[in-house]
Amino acid sequence: MRFLASAVLTLLAAGCFSNKKNQGQRLYAEHCASCHGDQGQGLARLIPPLAGSDYLVKHRDELPCLIRQGQHGPITVNGVLYNQVMPAHPELSPAKLTNLLNYIESHWGNETRPRTIREVQQQLVGCPQVKP
Template structure:
């Protein structure tokens, strides 16, 4: 009877691991595509379905030198918006971009990470902590 005890413990451990893996996968799967969804809902109407922008009116975020060079400013730009001249890929743009006060720090992180890795952008992903810290200068962090 003694040799069955380790086997039962192993079986129980495997069962618990499977339950945790399933539960954990469910937690992450709900947010897995959040960045793409947030982009679609908040950005695509101006910046385009594929980040291509709108002629010389709205700058692209696809293959964008601005996205690559302005990492520290992007969280505040999303939170507070911007107005005034901006140069993207050598072209001047001067339109108002509305801010998105309704997004949490983690949503801004997911949105930025989607843009950072889509349409030819190969930039380093953000962490939520980094975005929260970068939002401090514009008093934009909600701590979420």
């Protein structure tokens, strides 16, 4: 009986957490891949790459705000100037932003320390106010 109860609890616990597994990858596919590409390769000189991007490293603390508020104006990524508008994603919670950024920053040649939700929450507090 004890074994059965343990097995049931294990299955239930796995179900509780399974919806978060690969959430970063799913969020990337839903919100980012149509512009930045399935492999983060970007689009020629129109959309910057995320794969092997020096911008991700240089602007780590700003990325939660950039995703939440969008990007307007010129940026330089890997020595190339880009000047397209990136849409805002204000609907993404700090937890989802953390998972999304951890996915991006650990794939396609990007290697950085994982983020925590607390870190992302603190970075969001520092977001500049966007004028309507």
